Amino acid sequence: MLFNSFAFLLGFLPLALALHWLVERFAPAWRLPLLALLSFAFYGWWDWRFMPLLAFSILLNWLIAEAFLKTKRGMLITLAIAINLAILALFKYFNFFADLAAMIPGLPTTKLDLALPLGISFFTFHHVMYLTDLRRGEAPRYDLVRYALYIAFFPQVLAGPLVRWREIMHQFDERPYQRPDAAERIARGIMLLTIGLAKKVLIGDPLSEYANPVFAAAAAGDVVSMAQAWQGTLAFTFQIYFDFSGYTDMALGLALLFGIVLPQNFDVPYRAVSLQDFWRRWHMTLSRFLRDYLYIPLGGSRHGLPLQLWALFATMALGGLWHGAGLNFVAWGVAHGVVLAIGVLWRRAGLPMPKLLGWALTFVFVAFCWVLFRASSFDAALVIYKGMLGLSPVGTGFKWRAFLPAIAVAMIGPTAWAAVHKAPPARWLAVLTAILFVLVLFKIGDDANYEFIYFQF
Amino acid sequence: MSSSTSSSKARWGGFGRTFLVAATLLVAALLVLAFLVDPYDSGRSPLKLKSGVSPQGPRTAAASRGRDPHFSGAIFGNSHIQLVSPEQLTQLTGAPFVSLIAPATGARESLVLLDWYLRHRKEPAQALVIGIDVRWCVSDPALAIEKPFPFWLFERSTASYLAGLVRFDVIEETLRRLRYLSAKVPERARPDGYWDYEAGYEVQGFHSDPGRRAKLLEPLDASGGNVAGPFPAATALRQLLDRMAPDVPVVLVRPPNFVSALPVPGTVGARADAACRDAYAKLAAERPRTALVDWRIDRPENRQPDNYFDHTHYRQRIARPLGADIAGAIIGLR
Numbered sequence A: 001m002l003f004n005s006f007a008f009l010l011g012f013l014p015l016a017l018a019l020h021w022l023v024e025r026f027a028p029a030w031r032l033p034l035l036a037l038l039s040f041a042f043y044g045w046w047d048w049r050f051m052p053l054l055a056f057s058i059l060l061n062w063l064i065a066e067a068f069l070k071t072k073r074g075m076l077i078t079l080a081i082a083i084n085l086a087i088l089a090l091f092k093y094f095n096f097f098a099d100l101a102a103m104i105p106g107l108p109t110t111k112l113d114l115a116l117p118l119g120i121s122f123f124t125f126h127h128v129m130y131l132t133d134l135r136r137g138e139a140p141r142y143d144l145v146r147y148a149l150y151i152a153f154f155p156q157v158l159a160g161p162l163v164r165w166r167e168i169m170h171q172f173d174e175r176p177y178q179r180p181d182a183a184e185r186i187a188r189g190i191m192l193l194t195i196g197l198a199k200k201v202l203i204g205d206p207l208s209e210y211a212n213p214v215f216a217a218a219a220a221g222d223v224v225s226m227a228q229a230w231q232g233t234l235a236f237t238f239q240i241y242f243d244f245s246g247y248t249d250m251a252l253g254l255a256l257l258f259g260i261v262l263p264q265n266f267d268v269p270y271r272a273v274s275l276q277d278f279w280r281r282w283h284m285t286l287s288r289f290l291r292d293y294l295y296i297p298l299g300g301s302r303h304g305l306p307l308q309l310w311a312l313f314a315t316m317a318l319g320g321l322w323h324g325a326g327l328n329f330v331a332w333g334v335a336h337g338v339v340l341a342i343g344v345l346w347r348r349a350g351l352p353m354p355k356l357l358g359w360a361l362t363f364v365f366v367a368f369c370w371v372l373f374r375a376s377s378f379d380a381a382l383v384i385y386k387g388m389l390g391l392s393p394v395g396t397g398f399k400w401r402a403f404l405p406a407i408a409v410a411m412i413g414p415t416a417w418a419a420v421h422k423a424p425p426a427r428w429l430a431v432l433t434a435i436l437f438v439l440v441l442f443k444i445g446d447d448a449n450y451e452f453i454y455f456q457f
Numbered sequence B: 001m002s003s004s005t006s007s008s009k010a011r012w013g014g015f016g017r018t019f020l021v022a023a024t025l026l027v028a029a030l031l032v033l034a035f036l037v038d039p040y041d042s043g044r045s046p047l048k049l050k051s052g053v054s055p056q057g058p059r060t061a062a063a064s065r066g067r068d069p070h071f072s073g074a075i076f077g078n079s080h081i082q083l084v085s086p087e088q089l090t091q092l093t094g095a096p097f098v099s100l101i102a103p104a105t106g107a108r109e110s111l112v113l114l115d116w117y118l119r120h121r122k123e124p125a126q127a128l129v130i131g132i133d134v135r136w137c138v139s140d141p142a143l144a145i146e147k148p149f150p151f152w153l154f155e156r157s158t159a160s161y162l163a164g165l166v167r168f169d170v171i172e173e174t175l176r177r178l179r180y181l182s183a184k185v186p187e188r189a190r191p192d193g194y195w196d197y198e199a200g201y202e203v204q205g206f207h208s209d210p211g212r213r214a215k216l217l218e219p220l221d222a223s224g225g226n227v228a229g230p231f232p233a234a235t236a237l238r239q240l241l242d243r244m245a246p247d248v249p250v251v252l253v254r255p256p257n258f259v260s261a262l263p264v265p266g267t268v269g270a271r272a273d274a275a276c277r278d279a280y281a282k283l284a285a286e287r288p289r290t291a292l293v294d295w296r297i298d299r300p301e302n303r304q305p306d307n308y309f310d311h312t313h314y315r316q317r318i319a320r321p322l323g324a325d326i327a328g329a330i331i332g333l334r
Helices: A006-026 A028-046 A048-071 A074-102 A120-135 A144-152 A165-172 A182-219 A226-257 A275-279 A284-295 A305-323 A327-348 A355-374 A378-388 A400-412 A416-422 A427-445 B003-037 B058-065 B086-093 B107-119 B158-164 B168-182 B198-203 B210-217 B232-242 B268-286 B316-333
Strands: B073-076 B097-099 B127-131 B250-254 B290-294
Touching: A006 A028, A006 A226, A006 A427, A028 A048, A028 A144, A048 A074, A048 A120, A048 A144, A074 A120, A120 A144, A120 A165, A120 A284, A144 A165, A182 A226, A182 A378, A182 A400, A182 A416, A182 A427, A182 B003, A226 A355, A226 A378, A226 A400, A226 A416, A275 A327, A275 A355, A284 A305, A305 A327, A327 A355, A327 A378, A355 A378, A427 B003, A427 B168, B003 B168, B058 B107, B073 B086, B073 B107, B086 B097, B086 B127, B086 B316, B107 B127, B107 B232, B127 B316, B232 B268, B250 B268, B250 B316, B268 B290, B290 B316
Parallel strands: B073 B097, B073 B127, B127 B250, B250 B290
Antiparallel strands: none
């Protein structure tokens, strides 16, 4: 079920809120089982066949955690993480590695025709975070219901944010509607949900009309003019931001309606003045995960420059692969890794970087790399790059006006989270939010309703 | 709890309630407005409104055209029958024709439009022309669609229609409709629904680009591959036609294809093509006053590349004699 669908907004959500309110009010002991049940129903709506996989994944990891707590054998955690990564590899990377193996002459390969369970990349990382911290002695034991909810809580199960157990578990034990700020949380949740919907439906989705034809032409091997290449690349650059940050705003807003505060994921990333700054602002919870559970274990920054550069490079390359089972995603990660490493060397050398120049370089680099993300093949990406670099006809019809609203919101405006948390409890604002919500609702009714880009990861 | 905290709590509580009330009222107001203004002239408004619609796509304009009592004959199908002129059929048969075609549609959409057209006849239709292309040859009983189609606009249930009105397109069309209704001489979409695609194809280079010309000569399997049946679209069409008077002339047209898109004898494609043709020939044979006009055959017109933009989209040089053939069939069925 998409957040931006009638089924969710007019069916699942009101029903879930009503049930949650009733249970929180009259049978609080059943609140968490109800939330877990709702989360499974939400997940199963996509494809009920994946519900057992999610349930199995939760049960297995919980049982191994229980066994670890009894035996204190670290091997168990290693085994659990290996199983999680193996399941992820089976569903997501089997064919990718089979394709790589096929490049070796004479090596027999086989392919699996498996559908990718939604959210598997995200809930796998949630397991890894908890289990790793459990082995470190930082995480406590949780019962099965709480653990299931940590993994499957419906606002974040499909595309994050990646929540640390310590950020959310204590909140599950609260009585959210008994809090003095309960009404305020609900109001701010409504605003966040509405703004997230508007970012996705009113700004992000329309940009796909500028990006899709260009990338389709590149995939078909057609010549893409300079104007088209920039048009398509910039359109996708903003589309992916509004799509993903819009989704995150919705997730944060929905969680607030159920009394849960989730961590922020975006902080005006296209205002970043360096690539390091960009990764502190873009998909922040993934950056945090990669730093704490990959970059630092790989060596981090405290064991000499060569190891630091290697850790950075490897982390970003694996981060790229996490996004998608394709060499283009690896190349995207590698490019980010290399430029982040150059940034480290630049700063170590004490070289200056004016903020305006840093911003321009960062934005152009990030946009260039999104081509790898969006193009269906290296050849298609090459066609776009040729256009962007002026190696194809200049072309006409660059529709710069189409980007103005996106640029204004992405560059100038505050984040939705910041804006919503400064908002006063004014009646006019409630009416304005209602108008925006209804506009989005009518827009969703149009036949062109889009899935979220990050669901494929 | 301090009074300021209590006041803040009350104000935030008021925010949620105001949001809910405002959103509900706004949705209701927009729906009532759209229902009364009837953006696509579907005839559901209790108000007496100007007939016709402003220029728009054929999918939505069909709601207005399909219930126009002036047209006692109608053409159904997609772009493969689009160039058959209702004016020509009117002239040759004496029955006023409307074209209710919608490009890039298949059997499911055509059946819905045919149903809509029949539901709005006070007098029995004088003739129906239905383009039967490869999309009518599928075995999938769901008759899957390729492009969005406003099924909600042609629904029998008012509740489904009201649910369908919840779309941004409707808000935009409602504003255009208000302008249309208030203008003294509004720009109106062509009532008979005819739309000559030749200019559009010319602009895109379908007739001049050597690459596109070369592609026309390449073989194309346009049979659909359904050798063994069933043909659920034929069954659904038969059921729909059975609801109307048996003496209404119906012409099923297999639209022309360029020779390179015709099945090669002895192939699976040829068997599938024959199976589909037989299904509709059987329908034509079993129902009174029904004929099958088959131009998906190897005939001189289909061998001239200049007569085609691509494998399945022909030019006026073919549309005119095809129209004459269809008119002849209608006259023969009377």
